[in-house]
Amino acid sequence: MSDNVKLLLVDDDQELCELIGEYLQSEGFDVSFAHSVEQALPLLLEDGSYDLLIFDIMMPGQSGLELLQQVRPRIKTPVIMLTGRGEDIDRIIGLEMGADDYLGKPCNPRELVARIRAVLRRSGQQPAAEESTDKLAIHGIELDCGKRQMQVSGSELELTSAEFNVLAELMRAAGTIVSKDELTEKVLHRKLTAYDRAIDVHVSRVRQKLAAVLPDRELIKTVRGAGYMLVNE
CATH class of the missing domain: 1.10.10.10 (Winged helix-like DNA-binding domain superfamily/Winged helix DNA-binding domain)
Structure with missing residues (x-):
């Protein structure tokens, strides 16, 4: 189900990216990384071939919310936000800006995979158990x-x-x-x-x-x- 699904994970924590990336790759996802908004923007605006994006809200310099704000008008790719504890306002703002879902950090990799598959299903990129053509x-x-x-x-x-x-x-x-x-x-x-x-x-x-x-x-x-x-x- 995950074959050829391309993900971009944007998080300044490189060690966490490696750990999450290994798990996502073991589940069949093709994962790329960026560790700042400055690194992510060229990948998103020049490539744009990702099936799902994962943005950490709290990063040095520009935040994941600022990244979402910059790309959402031009890119319809589904977005999951990673948020720290106590960031309820940021979660709501992220959803209001067009994020599809959020997950608290530290996140369980299995839960992240479940959220990814759920978002892909409802965006029509992976089949649901009963495909609706209503x-x-x-x-x-x-x-x-x-x-x-x-x-x-x-x-x-x-x-x-x-x-x-x-x-x-x-x-x-x-x-x-x-x-x-x-x-x-x-x-x-x-x-x-x-x-x-x-x-x-x-x-x-x-x-x-x-x-x-x-x-x-x-x-x-x-x-x-x-x-x-x-x-x-």
Whole structure:
């Protein structure tokens, strides 16, 4: 499943890179490294052939967040952020800037591999157990789950892989409440844990993007203590 999947790990800790790199390579991934934003930018902007990027948030000089900010408008490649303990704000900012997921440091290599595969699955780069080819439509929003495309009133709208899957799950269940636990499992392919706000941020970003093209319509409602619901037409 991991054959020919190219990863770029950006972290100033060279010893950690070697350890993680060895494990990732043993799992079949093709791993490249950069130890600063300055090293990473040429690789990303000139090569750009990576399937997934892993950025450490805390690095000397420019941070992983600054790197994400510089490349996200031009590169749609999925990104996982590595964050130190107590960096909850940075995690949320990373997600708001377009990161697909995050993992705390020090990270368990097995958990990192699981997150990588989950992000690749939901971005359509590795097959899920049941490949969805649904075409969904409501409120003028059209999703083609096979092609991973979204249109609103005929105009294409860009979503990250996580945002696309959030909207797809809510559209499939339009008019009913989808719990945060269920959304986390279906979208992020992991269990919801205490203080995990990843799914909330992804839902918030979907709301913002829908509001930009469908103003004055609150399509996604928060049901306190229960979850989220896309309203029926």
